[in-house]
Amino acid sequence: MANQAPLESFEAAVKRLEEIVNALDDQTLPLDKALALFEEGIGVSRQCAEHLNTARARVEKLVETSPGVFSLEAFDQAEADQATEDQGEK
Numbered sequence: 545m546a547n548q549a550p551l552e553s554f555e556a557a558v559k560r561l562e563e564i565v566n567a568l569d570d571q572t573l574p575l576d577k578a579l580a581l582f583e584e585g586i587g588v589s590r591q592c593a594e595h596l597n598t599a600r601a602r603v604e605k606l607v608e609t610s611p612g613v614f615s616l617e618a619f620d621q622a623e624a625d626q627a628t629e630d631q632g633e634k
Contacts (some may be wrong), residue, residue, distance in 0.1 A: 551588065554595035561588045 551557040564585040568578060603619040 550591055550594075554592060554599070557588050557591045557595060559584060561592065564588065 551560060563630050567573065567581055568585070570590075600611065607615055607617050609615050
């Protein structure tokens, strides 16, 4: 199951991950099947992370360049992290 095709959406990946977790809750599941599901779950969780990284890269922020004039800029994670740290120090 390691060669599973990527799921098309984040929502589909999360749904599949929930199905895997529910299946793993079954105490009567044979060990081999449980391990296969666990491996699939790791792959699906990586797909979820990729979907989130792609979404984060697309996030834009609205910046006021002068009074009443706005422009769109790509979201800068490092800048956001620094702003969060600066607020925590106050």
